[in-house]
Amino acid sequence: MAPVIEARGLTHEYPDGTTAIRDVDLTVDRGERVAVVGANGSGKSTLQLALGGLVEPTAGAVTYFGETSDAEAVRDRLGVLLQDPDDYLFNTTVREDIEYGPAQLGQPRETARRRVDALAAELGLEDLLDRPPFRLSGGEKQRAAVASVLAFDPEVLLLDEPFGAVDARYRERIRESVTDRDGTLLWFTPSLDAVPEVAERVVLVSRNGSIAADGPVREILTDRTLLRDHGLRPPATVRLFEGLVEREKLPLTVEAARRYLRRDE
């Protein structure tokens, strides 16, 4: 089956001359869950926009579903969630915002209505549906934005740091909502702690906007030197158990660490 996203030599230079991403080759297959990680300013958001067809690449191209290089032709299959929810929510009420995507993409009204209600329940937005988005708290805005991208049920999700300001309970809900689907997921984040729970593959973006490493979660998240060279550090559990346990057994999540300790007793 053709890859969902195939980027070749993707480069983007902003008008002021900043080259934010450089010669990126990236292939994502159907159903893959990929975390794109990198330091602040490394170019994750720019890469997300370029992959989502929302900025014109200066060089290179992206092929979607092996069919087309025109993102607008597959707009209803790509769910691109921008980093700042204020850029994403612009309707007069939260409900209108969540309905905006399904309506623009021509989905039936009834389907949309049902999905809005289900998402509102899942992400705790029931009481906020008739409020204007600009009156919400930071975390509430982020939840509303996540609901807005999930509303039209895209095949591929490209989420830029979707839970920066979200509290623990809803982080868990968001994580479940995006991993329990059959679709493909690209999760862009500068913080590695949640990565093992969402992704199975990690793409590391270096400070100059090129891809420094691409591999299974364990391989990359346990490579302290590689991560340090790119302004990151391993998840807390890895740091805790480093040197005490051989690398293949390093627990990546708190759950895994607990299991490991239990077994050791």
Place this chain on the structure above:
Amino acid sequence: MTGALARTVESISGALRAVFAAEQVAAEDGFLQGRDPRVTLLSLGGFALAVMLARTPAVSLGLGVVTVALALLSSVPLRELLARSAVVPAAAAVVVLPQAVLLPGDALASVLGVAVTDAGVAYVVRFTLRVWVGVALLSLLTVTTPFSALVAAMRELRVPVALVWVLAVTYRYLFLFFDELQRLVLARDSRTTDSAGARSEWRDAKRLAGTFLLRTLDRGERVGRGMRARGGARPPSPYGRPRAVDGYDYALSACAVAAVVGAGVVRWLP
């Protein structure tokens, strides 16, 4: 003195939101909220057209009374509606004020040696009144009907897509504009002490103006991407809020037609 600038921006953006954004009112049950959005759009548009046609204060006043009645029937707080929609006519009044002395007529009084004429004053009053009623009607429309429902109604009424598009985008960017300004002023205020004098306030205002332009353009671009990501490159097509058209809808439409015809007759008949 940091307050002056911040307060101005706050009150302008607050007023704009109150005039043009359906906060809670649209959700409440009321006369206009219960109408089919197409009927509300056409009828209030009709009344506004009548206001534009009117040249006699009595007709403008009559339409003002209609506006007040509709607001009361729709549980829109009257005082707020009038106070907030007063911002635009107040500005308009300042613009046409010179007409009070420029139009020839009987002198009513003399200000600094210049005669204020009766025709001049009548003109200013008429003009301001018309603008006020017009803006109040527009405000009534947007606070009683969700914006997406209005856009859907326009599409159903076969208003040209390009026009709907422009209206939808303008509406959104209007808020964006003031939102950005408010953020910028807030950011500045949070780092300025109260003791800064009027001079530094002015200097800051000039610098802010430059930054503001760049920031608004940038933000506009990013919001544009957010829209495009969700199919915003296609013609606006929100879900409508269709309702069964009932007797009240017909009655309201009939009143609007009567108002337009009446205003036209009064204006053009000798």
